Amino acid sequence: MKITTKINLLTTAWMLCILIIINFVVYFLFMQTTVNMEEDMQYQKAGDILKDIDGKQTSNEIEETFRDHLTEHSYIRIMGPNDKMMYQVTNDKVLAHKIKGNFTIKKQAKTHIISTEHGEEQILIVHVPMKNDNQSLEIGERLVGLEARKETLRAIMIMCIILAAVLSLLGGRWLASTIMRPISNMIKTMEEIETSGVPKTIPIENKAKDELQTMAQTFNRMINRILENLTKQSQFVSDASHELKTPLTVIKSYANLLRRHGIENKEIAEEAIQAIHSEATRIQKMTETFLDIANLEKENVLEMIQVNLVTLCQNILKQLKDVYKREITLQYDHDPIIISADELKIKQVIIILLDNAIKYSNGKIQVLIEQTDHHAIIKLKDKGIGIPEDEIDQIFERFYRVDKSRSRETGGSGLGLHIAKSIMKLHKGEIKISSKEGAGTEAVLIFHR
Template sequence: MLKNKVGMKLGFVIIAVFIVVLSILGVTIDRMFSNFYTSEMSTEVDELATHFAMMAQTPDAPTEEMLLKFADFSNVSIFYVNKDGKVQDYSGEEELADASFIHQGDIKTIFSGQTIRLKYESASGNRYFVTAKPIVKEQAGESQVMSALYVLSSSKHMDDSVVAMRRLLVLSGIGAFLLALGITWIVAHLLSRPLLQMQQATRKIAVGELETRLNISRDDEIGSLASAINNLAEDLQNYRDTRQEFLANISHELRTPITYLEGYSKVIKERLYSTEEERDQYLDVLHQEAKRLQHLVDDLFELSKMEEGKISLSLEWIDLTEVIDNAVHKLQLKASDKGLALSTNLNRSTSWVYGDGLRMEQVILNLLENSVRYTEQGEISIMLDQTDSYVFVTVKDTGIGIAAEELPYVFERFYRVEKSRSRQHGGTGLGLSIAKKLVELQGGEIFVNSRLGEGTSFEIRFKLEEQGGSI
């Protein structure tokens, strides 16, 4: 079983990012709540210190003993300190009795009329918020600082609240982490599963299982990649099938002339003929089969060069009427020998086309030879004309025609209209394939229309171009 390495890596990345984000968020929330509690606690101690100081400063102020009791009710500790820094009276925790939080420098500041704020930690580890204010009274018409009032509030409740909040954050973080872990596993699995399918499919394709296809329908890059792999597999399969068919066809096409060459040469070598005339007939067969074999090899070589893009074209502005006249002149005798009429209908004012004159003549000759080969009686006509958008050449015959279901295959290599009569009609089965390639290399198109028993029509089209331009 293949390990989901992509899924694991993706999962690790997502989890790492989540942990970093969760840690930053946890620290931020902790700082926010801690600062909030600290600020609230400090404000509360300040308010209590101000309240007790005002009570102590009023003319009908309660006694120090009453203020100490008020402090006990408020869960705070208060200290009365004179100018020398000695504690006159206090209330609250015993651990504060040593008054180690009182410093002479702070006393001077307080007796100058200012407020002191500080944090104090006792020997037992308890923390306190401390606010110290001056107690001002009227003496002989003047305001004088009589003593310093220290108010201390324990941060125990605040610390307990912060610890509880931190526990809640930790538990929430663990829960969020476990939830994220599950979601990450699902997301990583969903994202990596198509990649694993592609990996398996490409390995199958690599070992020759070209029928392999991916069933991934998505409108994203993964879907595009899957579609590209399917297209590649389809192209490779078509190439393999085409190659196998080509090898089978070429083997068949070569076997027949080689059999004739071998058989008749053996007859002549062993003098198995009766007369000189019979020997000449055998020699004629050998000559025809040798020509047929040479023609086949030439056609294969030319088609191979065209498919590899190695064929060179001498492109120039050419007059198709001249090209057609030359082709018709060369085929006139062959058509006459079969009793066929070869007629032309050429619009000699037709625009010139940008192409290779010799290759265009080769195309026209291929079409005319094809018509002569498959027409027993009637006529072959060739027409040249143009429309507003293209120039066209039509080669039409009254031959055996082509069945509708076979029309899509007429331009394939080694295609034969009537395989049972292929020896009678001759040809290599490559002429139309070569013609189509040559027309397309020159920027044109070729079409076929046919009715079985009535004849066939081939039409070549070239788009109208302004002479002196390029295609």
């Protein structure tokens, strides 16, 4: 079943349920109000009768008074103890026969249902005590007009329900069509994407700020993100292919050199083997870096723990000092300085920055750790070659290298800072680079606490 049909049927069913409930309440209130009005009229008649018979002693006088107040299809009685009927006047013998008299000393009104040749009829009976506590006045009357009004009201209600059903079906169809139009456009767009394989956005014609527009905008944002990722993926593949092309060309060239000259020329063979090994190692490192980038883009790779930045930096610096034999100092104003982070990822960021400082400087490298009420900060300073001011904004892009020739000599791939920024982004932190060409570089890592 189509969703438009479901909406149509559900709205119609809901409207009919509401209308039936309202009609039931209206019918009940109508009956209650009408009966109450009839009761008030009967009580008023009973009061008038009691006034008229006050002081009259003979039966004829009392019955004559009763006849003056008798209405169509009714009776008037005076009842005594033990339900003894003392007087009765009626113009409806069937009614008088079916309703047995009842003596009561309380003022009350009640209804009865009796069966007649025309069907069931409702009877209103009113009891009013007289001055003489041993007698009560009873008036009974067929509610003929009420039955007629009930039939009319029921007919009107049935017609209203039928009319409401028709209008609800028409309105539900229009409503379903209005609601489904943007969804239909979305389905059409999805089918076009499936057929062509090219993501495209949905044209938004409705300017109303509703959920359907929000859904369409969300879909468009998703498509735009997919297009952006496809562009990045294409660029990444292009850049990676370009980066891999050079070492593969070198390997192939030296392999051809070995094939032509063989391994008899020891000097050439050693040079070729060394070059092939070097370029293969470079490809291996580059591949590992590609995998790191792919994992970071999943955005669910963090294993958060409490990390002491002081201890972490001390361990990293000890390792690098032993390997590179460089002077690297560490300063901090507190110990410990704790953040919630993925320790291995933060270690990777710090190593990337220190590795760049070691490659592009010869002097002392300084590492400073600070903390504020809301942040923990790591600063890394070197006195190296620096970065031109017009290239600072581009250094976080994939494969970007300030000095391409020197980067190749030092083994740089142009991916380190991109990875560092991605890791900091996952940690909701920041990385900032400031530099002056020929005067050195300062990298700042900011962690929100």
